[in-house]
Amino acid sequence: MEEEVRLMKGNEAIAHAAIRYGADGYFGYPITPQSEILETLEAEMPWETTGMVVLQAESEVAAINMVYGGAACGKAVFTSSSSPGISLKQEGISYIAAGELPALIINVMRGGPGLGTIHPSQSDYFQATKGGGHGDYHLIVLAPSTVQEMADFVGLGFDLAFKYRTPAMILADGIVGQMMEKVVLPPARPRRTPEQIAEQCPWAVTGRPATRRPNVITTLELDSAMMEKHNERYQQTYRLIEQNEVRYDEYMTSDAEYLIVAFGSIARICQKSIEDARSRGIKVGLIRPITLWPFPTEAIRQLSRRVKGVMVVELNAGQMIEDVRIAVEGRVPVCHFGRMGGIVPNPQEVLDSFIADFPDSRH
Amino acid sequence: MSKVLGAVEINRERCKGCDLCVVACPTDVLLLQPKEVNNRGYHFAFAADPDKCIGCASCAAVCPDACIEVYRMVVK
Amino acid sequence: MTPQDIIRPENKVYARPALLNENNMHYCPGCSHGVVHKLIAEVLEEMGLADKAIGIAPVGCAVFAYNYVDIDWIEAAHGRAPAVATAVKRLDPTRMVFTYQGDGDLAAIGTCEAIHAANRAENIAIIFINNGIYGMTGGQMAPTTLEGMKTSTTPYGRRVELNGYPLAITNLMTQLDGTCYVTRQAVHTPAAVRKTKAAIRQAFSNSMDGSGTSVVEVVSTCASGWKMTPVQANKWMEENMFAKYPLGDLKNTVQQ
Numbered sequence: 001m002e003e004e005v006r007l008m009k010g011n012e013a014i015a016h017a018a019i020r021y022g023a024d025g026y027f028g029y030p031i032t033p034q035s036e037i038l039e040t041l042e043a044e045m046p047w048e049t050t051g052m053v054v055l056q057a058e059s060e061v062a063a064i065n066m067v068y069g070g071a072a073c074g075k076a077v078f079t080s081s082s083s084p085g086i087s088l089k090q091e092g093i094s095y096i097a098a099g100e101l102p103a104l105i106i107n108v109m110r111g112g113p114g115l116g117t118i119h120p121s122q123s124d125y126f127q128a129t130k131g132g133g134h135g136d137y138h139l140i141v142l143a144p145s146t147v148q149e150m151a152d153f154v155g156l157g158f159d160l161a162f163k164y165r166t167p168a169m170i171l172a173d174g175i176v177g178q179m180m181e182k183v184v185l186p187p188a189r190p191r192r193t194p195e196q197i198a199e200q201c202p203w204a205v206t207g208r209p210a211t212r213r214p215n216v217i218t219t220l221e222l223d224s225a226m227m228e229k230h231n232e233r234y235q236q237t238y239r240l241i242e243q244n245e246v247r248y249d250e251y252m253t254s255d256a257e258y259l260i261v262a263f264g265s266i267a268r269i270c271q272k273s274i275e276d277a278r279s280r281g282i283k284v285g286l287i288r289p290i291t292l293w294p295f296p297t298e299a300i301r302q303l304s305r306r307v308k309g310v311m312v313v314e315l316n317a318g319q320m321i322e323d324v325r326i327a328v329e330g331r332v333p334v335c336h337f338g339r340m341g342g343i344v345p346n347p348q349e350v351l352d353s354f355i356a357d358f359p360d361s362r363h
Numbered sequence: 364m365s366k367v368l369g370a371v372e373i374n375r376e377r378c379k380g381c382d383l384c385v386v387a388c389p390t391d392v393l394l395l396q397p398k399e400v401n402n403r404g405y406h407f408a409f410a411a412d413p414d415k416c417i418g419c420a421s422c423a424a425v426c427p428d429a430c431i432e433v434y435r436m437v438v439k
Numbered sequence: 440m441t442p443q444d445i446i447r448p449e450n451k452v453y454a455r456p457a458l459l460n461e462n463n464m465h466y467c468p469g470c471s472h473g474v475v476h477k478l479i480a481e482v483l484e485e486m487g488l489a490d491k492a493i494g495i496a497p498v499g500c501a502v503f504a505y506n507y508v509d510i511d512w513i514e515a516a517h518g519r520a521p522a523v524a525t526a527v528k529r530l531d532p533t534r535m536v537f538t539y540q541g542d543g544d545l546a547a548i549g550t551c552e553a554i555h556a557a558n559r560a561e562n563i564a565i566i567f568i569n570n571g572i573y574g575m576t577g578g579q580m581a582p583t584t585l586e587g588m589k590t591s592t593t594p595y596g597r598r599v600e601l602n603g604y605p606l607a608i609t610n611l612m613t614q615l616d617g618t619c620y621v622t623r624q625a626v627h628t629p630a631a632v633r634k635t636k637a638a639i640r641q642a643f644s645n646s647m648d649g650s651g652t653s654v655v656e657v658v659s660t661c662a663s664g665w666k667m668t669p670v671q672a673n674k675w676m677e678e679n680m681f682a683k684y685p686l687g688d689l690k691n692t693v694q695q
Contacts, residue, residue: 025526025529053529057522061552062525062552062555065519065526073527092516205513214512215512220502368445382668416442418445424474425629426473426477427470427472427477433451434447
């Protein structure tokens with residue numbers, strides 16, 4: 001398959017991108033607003049073309065453990081769900097992190113807590129960026145704001161997961177999952193052969209040839225001294241990821257006197273708010289974290305030295321604002337605007353809130 | 364008339380003295396050491412009456428720690 | 440003729456399987472796990488499957504199965520072994536994939552995964568150790584604990600009005616169209632050990648032939664959990680466990 005320009009939903013883009021990436025397997029369970037990922041994969045029947053396995057599991061719990069098994073074999077495997085389903089997967093995600101296994105998890109967030117709503121939200125920021133399950137671990141968290149990024153982050157997520165042997169998450173929201181946009185799908189590449197997997201993933205469980213010792217993927221270690229060593233190794237990996245993999249976008253920050261920080265779909269709404277603000281003489285810029293973990297702390301820290309105030313806009317009650325405050329270190333006021341429960345604000349609401357918080361911004 | 368002769372080799376350090384081989388032996392060859400223990404403190408199994416062994420491997424079959432190996436020969 | 444005259448390589452009729460490594464097992468004296476581990480090693484060796492085998496270890500005493508049988512292993516979260524095995528087998532159907540699960544792992548927390556993997560006819564073998572108790576955590580009630588049986592969480596005996604009935608989950612699994620072979624065996628006597636070995640061999644063979652899911656239940660003892668000697672435990676198992684969990688093939692749809 002060659003590169004192709006298509007109009008499609010973000011969820012569909014993920015499915016197509018995964019087939020083209022050469023993913024080995026997908027294991028999922030239906031939940032709104034992300035079911036199109038599984039539906040598209042089933043409709044595309046990649047097992048007939050690339051040999052990719054697609055399976056509707058009996059639960060989110062089973063699906064994430066299928067991912068754990070596939071990842072242990074060195075295969076490029078992924079799962080997707082939405083907030084309540086991601087909560088169910090947390091135990092398995094913790095095992096994948098502890099087993100130092102590469103895997104991709106997609107969360108198309110909906111409003112919570114509880115069964116919540118099927119409408120868009122960003123209220124799983126804490127869960128995604130602070131670990132989510134038990135134990136000291138992190139996921140690499142990518143936050144797409146366009147359908148194009150939904151497609152692009154499949155490859156990026158897999159590549160990072162394999163590079164660092166750690167699970168990566170695409171933290172999307174219901175808007176990016178459901179909206180249709182133009183997307184450039186990358187050309188297809190072949191799945192890795194068993195020989196390539198054995199070479200690139202010498203730790204993988206493949207069936208032990210007589211030439212090597214058994215490969216064992218386990219997350220159990222009863223010797224505390226060894227368990228601490230494992231933890232130190234995980235942390236070394238996380239420090240490396242923090243050094244190398246921070247990604248963010250800036251919009252109109254060069255002359256900005258105020259800063260908005262927003263991720264995902266709401267960042268695009270904020271761009272419009274910023275344009276409206278600038279037409280009224282208010283110099284606002286936007287920083288859009290693309291990696292929510294590792295967080296662009298340093299970039300925000302630098303900008304906070306030359307702005308008068310920061311507003312964090314999220315589809316939640318205020319989660320990323322905690323990381324922004326850490327970056328700003330109290331230099332300037334940091335305020336928050338958020339909508340919850342599946343409500344998406346329009347650009348005017350964002351701007352009104354900004355002016356209310358920073359009345360002096362109008363010269 | 365031919366006669367079947369058997370013998371067992373017991374890894375005494377691996378044995379946990381569970382007694383299952385003693386019970387499984389159809390010819391009462393095996394016993395647990397009444398006093399002596401191995402390095403892990405177990406009263407290990409031994410062939411107390413080796414001449415009766417017929418090499419049937421019943422002891423080895425039930426041994427959870429795979430510490431018994433069995434030999435058998437037929438003497439014409 | 441002394442034993443030294445008999446103990447010669449040409450006379451060896453029973454050897455420790457080479458796939459079983461030199462590590463001393465952590466199991467208590469007389470534990471059935473050791474026998475079943477040994478049988479798995481023997482069968483894999485005899486079938487020439489060592490380089491194709493991938494074992495999925497459970498949570499429970501057998502969590503450390505990977506320390507003893509020298510094949511590739513994945514240690515699964517509690518109850519999830521059949522889900523893990525599903526992915527491993529589907530991603531590479533040429534592998535011999537089996538789960539090794541206890542009664543808590545398979546019949547309590549992992550019932551969903553076990554039933555659904557079997558219902559999908561995943562080409563895996565499930566080795567199920569049923570000793571009616573949670574060994575690793577210190578002897579609590581299992582789903583398979585017998586009525587009246589004392590455990591640390593049923594100190595006055597299991598009462599069905601409080602704890603429900605003992606769960607014969609393999610009987611349930613015979614009802615699923617995806618299972619091709621369901622059998623219940625034990626390892627308390629030499630004859631029983633030989634039958635269990637034959638059952639494991641058939642389960643592994645079914646898995647490689649793509650016949651569907653095979654389940655080999657091994658009714659087992661937990662001498663420590665039952666607070667008996669291993670010999671007493673075997674006797675107690677025969678007198679009590681076999682009444683609820685009778686031995687024999689429950690289902691076999693595979694042409695021999």
